[in-house]
Amino acid sequence: MRFEGSSTYVATADLKLAVNAAITLQRPLLIKGEPGTGKTMLAEEVAAALRLPLLQWHVKSTTKAQQGLYEYDAVSRLRDSQLGDDRVRHIGNYIVKGVLWQAFEAEEPTVILIDEIDKADIEFPNDLLRELDRMEFHVYETRETIRARHRPIVFITSNNEKELPDAFLRRCFFHYIKFPDRETMARIVDVHFPGLKQDLLKEALEVFFGLRDVPGLKKKPSTSELIDWLKLLVAEDIPPEALHSKDNKVVVPPLHGALLKNEQDVHLFERLVFMAQRNR
Amino acid sequence: MLIDFFLHLKARKLPVSTREFLTLLEALRARVGGNSIDDFYFLSRACLVKDESHYDRYDRAFGEYFKGVTEIPGLEAELPEEWLRAMAKKLLTPEEKAKLEALGWDKLMEELKKRLEEQKGRHQGGSKWIGTGGTSPFGNSGYHPEGIRIGGESAGNRTAVKVWAKREFRNLDDNVELGTRNIKIALRRLRRFAREGAAEELDLDETIRGTARNAGWLDLKMRPERHNKVKVLLFLDIGGSMDDHVRVCEEMFSAAKSEFKHLEHFYFHNCIYDFVWRDNTRRHGERLPLWDVMHRYGNDYKLVLVGDATMSPYEIVHPGGSVEYNNEEAGAVWLRRLLDAYPAAVWLNPEPERAWDYRPSIGLIREIMESRMFPLTLDGLARAMRELNK
Numbered sequence: 001m002r003f004e005g006s007s008t009y010v011a012t013a014d015l016k017l018a019v020n021a022a023i024t025l026q027r028p029l030l031i032k033g034e035p036g037t038g039k040t041m042l043a044e045e046v047a048a049a050l051r052l053p054l055l056q057w058h059v060k061s062t063t064k065a066q067q068g069l070y071e072y073d074a075v076s077r078l079r080d081s082q083l084g085d086d087r088v089r090h091i092g093n094y095i096v097k098g099v100l101w102q103a104f105e106a107e108e109p110t111v112i113l114i115d116e117i118d119k120a121d122i123e124f125p126n127d128l129l130r131e132l133d134r135m136e137f138h139v140y141e142t143r144e145t146i147r148a149r150h151r152p153i154v155f156i157t158s159n160n161e162k163e164l165p166d167a168f169l170r171r172c173f174f175h176y177i178k179f180p181d182r183e184t185m186a187r188i189v190d191v192h193f194p195g196l197k198q199d200l201l202k203e204a205l206e207v208f209f210g211l212r213d214v215p216g217l218k219k220k221p222s223t224s225e226l227i228d229w230l231k232l233l234v235a236e237d238i239p240p241e242a243l244h245s246k247d248n249k250v251v252v253p254p255l256h257g258a259l260l261k262n263e264q265d266v267h268l269f270e271r272l273v274f275m276a277q278r279n280r
Numbered sequence: 281m282l283i284d285f286f287l288h289l290k291a292r293k294l295p296v297s298t299r300e301f302l303t304l305l306e307a308l309r310a311r312v313g314g315n316s317i318d319d320f321y322f323l324s325r326a327c328l329v330k331d332e333s334h335y336d337r338y339d340r341a342f343g344e345y346f347k348g349v350t351e352i353p354g355l356e357a358e359l360p361e362e363w364l365r366a367m368a369k370k371l372l373t374p375e376e377k378a379k380l381e382a383l384g385w386d387k388l389m390e391e392l393k394k395r396l397e398e399q400k401g402r403h404q405g406g407s408k409w410i411g412t413g414g415t416s417p418f419g420n421s422g423y424h425p426e427g428i429r430i431g432g433e434s435a436g437n438r439t440a441v442k443v444w445a446k447r448e449f450r451n452l453d454d455n456v457e458l459g460t461r462n463i464k465i466a467l468r469r470l471r472r473f474a475r476e477g478a479a480e481e482l483d484l485d486e487t488i489r490g491t492a493r494n495a496g497w498l499d500l501k502m503r504p505e506r507h508n509k510v511k512v513l514l515f516l517d518i519g520g521s522m523d524d525h526v527r528v529c530e531e532m533f534s535a536a537k538s539e540f541k542h543l544e545h546f547y548f549h550n551c552i553y554d555f556v557w558r559d560n561t562r563r564h565g566e567r568l569p570l571w572d573v574m575h576r577y578g579n580d581y582k583l584v585l586v587g588d589a590t591m592s593p594y595e596i597v598h599p600g601g602s603v604e605y606n607n608e609e610a611g612a613v614w615l616r617r618l619l620d621a622y623p624a625a626v627w628l629n630p631e632p633e634r635a636w637d638y639r640p641s642i643g644l645i646r647e648i649m650e651s652r653m654f655p656l657t658l659d660g661l662a663r664a665m666r667e668l669n670k
Contacts, residue, residue: 169330176332
């Protein structure tokens with residue numbers, strides 16, 4: 001099994017290598033990167049490219065590691081016991097399987113996405129060490145051990161909100177998706193808008209990278225915002241000339257609301273444009 | 281194998297462990313990547329470096345180590361023209377060959393050789409590496425004679441030498457930037473969870489206990505969910521010498537605002553006196569007596585003062601010292617009053633720590649604060665939050 005990128009996802013050489021290392025050695029791959037660089041998309045694309053089922057586990061601040069393995073639904077068992085239901089005699093009826101359990105007992109290898117692991121409590125990664133390392137865990141309620149039939153391919157994304165413990169990091173491969181350069185960006189856009197006019201694309205990328213270079217922006221526009229903006233440009237049928245006026249005057253790019261998501265940033269940008277025009 | 285490389289990384293203070301090194305060897309044995317040095321670079325980085333802030337350090341260490349390797353004598357040999365020709369033929373599609381043919385092989389080779397020469401002079405190891413790496417000489421050299429793209433897509437030609445020599449991750453190194461996001465994470469250490477508010481979560485332990493007490497008759501117990509209950513009073517120095525620090529204070533403020541549910545902020549100028557204000561554009565119209573503030577917010581609030589504490593010492597110790605109006609009581613009196621009202625307090629100073637000793641007013645404030653003054657850097661913030669949590 002090898003991942004070579006897909007028709008809808010542009011993977012750079014270093015990313016492909018990291019993914020293939022994780023697939024070959026069956027270790028988790030930890031992905032970090034600026035927001036909007038396709039961290040979550042990666043797991044979906046790998047699953048689609050390798051034709052494997054994808055199991056997603058979106059982590060929240062209240063998520064416990066145990067929930068990925070299984071949960072014992074004591075409350076419904078209690079209720080059933082009040083009603084005299086027969087199911088109550090067997091505890092196994094009240095064990096709810098988590099994402100990892102489903103992956104471990106699947107007939108074919110699976111891809112697991114543990115999304116935004118840093119949102120959870122600091123102990124969360126530590127609680128998963130053994131499960132991800134040995135790919136097995138013990139169910140105390142039913143006294144059975146669940147072992148993975150096929151070691152799943154695990155992708156973990158992090159937004160850097162918390163430091164992850166060293167013991168956890170040692171067991172993972174790590175890749176930082178850096179912001180795509182102009183060339184890679186052109187390829188990404190090409191994948192999303194195959195018919196986009198070359199001149200429009202060129203002007204749009206110019207505006208986009210120029211905007212990212214504006215000092216003091218609170219939130220720099222990301223890849224997904226560029227894609228959204230291009231979608232709008234195409235839908236509104238904006239000519240390339242509108243992005244770059246002929247008399248070399250600075251203009252506010254049309255529909256810039258898709259790129260700047262913060263009113264302070266928009267103000268700042270408009271002020272800069274205004275100043276640039278006055279200085280001419 | 282590669283043990284020297286591993287030790288070299290360790291010597292360059294990269295936190296690499298034996299386990300990760302074994303993983304790398306395992307990956308090499310499993311032939312995850314190709315044999316080229318850029319594949320090795322990416323693979324070893326994925327195995328050994330687990331934090332993007334270490335990428336730059338890794339790039340440098342990798343460069344140092346492999347610069348030595350490519351300087352092994354014997355690899356210096358000139359690239360024979362036949363070999364270049366053969367390589368080119370192997371790599372080019374018929375169309376490209378035809379295109380090149382039009383240009384003239386000899387001219388092209390001459391050009392190429394010249395460029396390789398040039399490159400050898402300019403940055404070490406480039407041309408030698410082509411010989412050993414065994415990939416396209418054109419692509420690897422990074423030059424395209426007459427603008428013709430040869431062999432594969434440009435992304436594939438990006439060589440490892442270039443990648444680590446570019447040091448793209450320099451900005452990600454620690455302690456460089458203090459962005460809003462970093463500040464938020466530092467402030468997050470202050471979070472204290474406590475249960476208060478409406479009952480909305482099932483308390484399983486209590487339910488079981490209650491049910492057992494009822495001889496098996498179900499007795500559901502609820503409890504309130506946990507909330508972050510830290511309350512913060514933020515006092516910001518504004519104007520004058522603080523203008524140099526507007527950006528960092530703005531970031532600190534916006535991070536704090538989104539991080540704490542109970543955050544009350546006030547402005548002051550240079551030192552705290554009997555009035556503060558909430559909106560800087562209406563600072564002369566809407567003043568709040570400091571007494572009111574202290575009466576309104578209980579002592580469970582944590583006090584954070586942000587200011588450079590750079591002023592004339594008179595502004596602190598003498599009545600009437602304020603630059604703005606004639607204050608009846610000295611700044612130091614007011615500051616002490618505030619500290620008495622709020623035992624958990626810190627002063628964050630955007631001036632670099634090493635400059636503190638040269639400013640008498642900073643020394644004074646520090647004394648009043650009982651040394652609870654911290655620089656407005658990530659590390660300082662972390663220390664301040666620890667102090668507040670005591």
